[in-house]
Amino acid sequence: MSDKPYHHGDLRRALVEAGLGILEESGLEALTLRACAARAGVSHAAPRNHFDGLTGLLAAITAEGFRRHEAALRAGIAAAPEAPQLGALRGYVAFAQANPALFKLMFGAKKLHDDPELSEAANGSLAVLAGIAEGLDWPGAGDREAAMAMLWALAHGVADLTVNNSLRACTRPDGTLPGLAEIYPGYKSKKGAPGAPS
Amino acid sequence: MSDKPYHHGDLRRALVEAGLGILEESGLEALTLRACAARAGVSHAAPRNHFDGLTGLLAAITAEGFRRHEAALRAGIAAAPEAPQLGALRGYVAFAQANPALFKLMFGAKKLHDDPELSEAANGSLAVLAGIAEGLDWPGAGDREAAMAMLWALAHGVADLTVNNSLRACTRPDGTLPGLAEIYPGYKSKKGAPGAPS
DNA sequence: CGCAGCATGTTTCCACCGTAAACATATGGA
DNA sequence: TCCATATGTTTACGGTGGAAACATGCTGCG
Numbered sequence: 001m002s003d004k005p006y007h008h009g010d011l012r013r014a015l016v017e018a019g020l021g022i023l024e025e026s027g028l029e030a031l032t033l034r035a036c037a038a039r040a041g042v043s044h045a046a047p048r049n050h051f052d053g054l055t056g057l058l059a060a061i062t063a064e065g066f067r068r069h070e071a072a073l074r075a076g077i078a079a080a081p082e083a084p085q086l087g088a089l090r091g092y093v094a095f096a097q098a099n100p101a102l103f104k105l106m107f108g109a110k111k112l113h114d115d116p117e118l119s120e121a122a123n124g125s126l127a128v129l130a131g132i133a134e135g136l137d138w139p140g141a142g143d144r145e146a147a148m149a150m151l152w153a154l155a156h157g158v159a160d161l162t163v164n165n166s167l168r169a170c171t172r173p174d175g176t177l178p179g180l181a182e183i184y185p186g187y188k189s190k191k192g193a194p195g196a197p198s
Numbered sequence: 199m200s201d202k203p204y205h206h207g208d209l210r211r212a213l214v215e216a217g218l219g220i221l222e223e224s225g226l227e228a229l230t231l232r233a234c235a236a237r238a239g240v241s242h243a244a245p246r247n248h249f250d251g252l253t254g255l256l257a258a259i260t261a262e263g264f265r266r267h268e269a270a271l272r273a274g275i276a277a278a279p280e281a282p283q284l285g286a287l288r289g290y291v292a293f294a295q296a297n298p299a300l301f302k303l304m305f306g307a308k309k310l311h312d313d314p315e316l317s318e319a320a321n322g323s324l325a326v327l328a329g330i331a332e333g334l335d336w337p338g339a340g341d342r343e344a345a346m347a348m349l350w351a352l353a354h355g356v357a358d359l360t361v362n363n364s365l366r367a368c369t370r371p372d373g374t375l376p377g378l379a380e381i382y383p384g385y386k387s388k389k390g391a392p393g394a395p396s
Numbered sequence: 397c398g399c400a401g402c403a404t405g406t407t408t409c410c411a412c413c414g415t416a417a418a419c420a421t422a423t424g425g426a
Numbered sequence: 427t428c429c430a431t432a433t434g435t436t437t438a439c440g441g442t443g444g445a446a447a448c449a450t451g452c453t454g455c456g
Contacts, residue, residue, distance in 0.1 A: 157351030
């Protein structure tokens with residue numbers, strides 16, 4: 001019932017892609033139920049057959065965002081095998097900079113529908129960070145949760161402040177952020193701490 | 199012209215306070231131009247005489263938020279004279295937890311009116327962090343901007359993820375966040391690095 | 397003193413939004 | 427064949443921000 005379209009041809013997926021396109025082209029403020037429906041070529045009431053109102057559609061878009069977010073984390077880790085934590089941080093920030101509107105939606109203020117698809121996607125990104133933190137031997141950070149919290153918070157803080165242009169005062173003329181490369185002075189990666197579990 | 203009210207009695211301030219009250223009581227989604235006007239006892243078109251539409255009102259509310267944010271930073275610093283950076287971080291997070299809706303507005307996705315009052319208030323908080331970073335001798339963080347960016351990003355990341363309940367998986371049963379106290383393993387505070395300049 | 401001008405606030409209207417219900421249409425199985 | 431149901435449309439409603447016309451009261455100048 002979800003991959004065998006009747007009238008339109010997988011309208012559910014079309015609506016999510018329409019939302020992602022609107023986010024890229026026009027930003028978060030333009031992300032409207034009616035706009036998504038129009039871009040998908042259907043009436044504004046059609047989405048109700050596939051999502052629980054606007055919040056349901058936003059939850060589906062956000063879930064796709066977390067899947068891409070997880071991919072960005074893995075890409076960053078793969079690009080820096082000798083320092084996976086730093087690579088994950090770079091991937092985290094790169095994703096936010098490449099998809100600012102989507103990032104704002106994912107971590108924005110709006111309360112989304114409690115969707116199992118969304119939970120699973122978000123947990124995917126979390127699992128990547130958890131796997132990375134496993135190999136992080138931060139001086140003073142005792143347990144795994146502490147290391148993960150510190151890593152996540154640092155990455156998210158840089159990403160969010162960058163998206164909101166709040167770190168503008170700290171960025172160098174070439175656009176890079178000072179301290180990002182030196183941000184893990186005391187880490188040393190243990191062997192056997194690959195990309196992530198799951 | 200701004201402190202000598204004609205009809206209402208400082209409606210501008212009343213509207214900002216109404217907005218802050220709505221944020222506290224009902225959250226960010228309830229923060230509406232019409233709701234603020236109603237709470238201040240005027241028609242929904244009255245705010246237009248004092249603000250440039252909704253974004254102008256939100257900018258004024260956000261400016262007041264940054265003033266309180268700066269006060270929270272200073273309070274956190276004063277509470278930990280031996281470790282001002284850690285104190286500022288605690289103040290940053292405490293403010294976000296005490297005023298989640300206001301924090302979301304301040305660092306949320308909505309593009310606010312470019313207001314000199316808002317810029318000044320935001321720069322006030324920034325100056326506090328800059329003054330703290332001056333005294334931060336983080337191993338590997340070369341210049342002042344780097345230290346400030348790291349400090350700010352870490353504080354903001356913890357605060358934002360806490361507000362969005364995203365760090366729920368990392369919080370201890372008693373509600374504290376692991377790693378927060380041990381988060382500055384290598385810092386040592388220099389003498390003569392007080393609360394902040396300005 | 398009195399009136400003109402302007403700051404302030406209200407009323408009314410408009411376009412857009414999300415939601416809901418009634419209605420239309422196409423699909424697939426009995 | 428024919429009906430139950432999934433899918434999509436039309437229409438309507440309340441709520442939002444914004445704009446214009448109108449009303450009200452202060453303030454300063456003659």
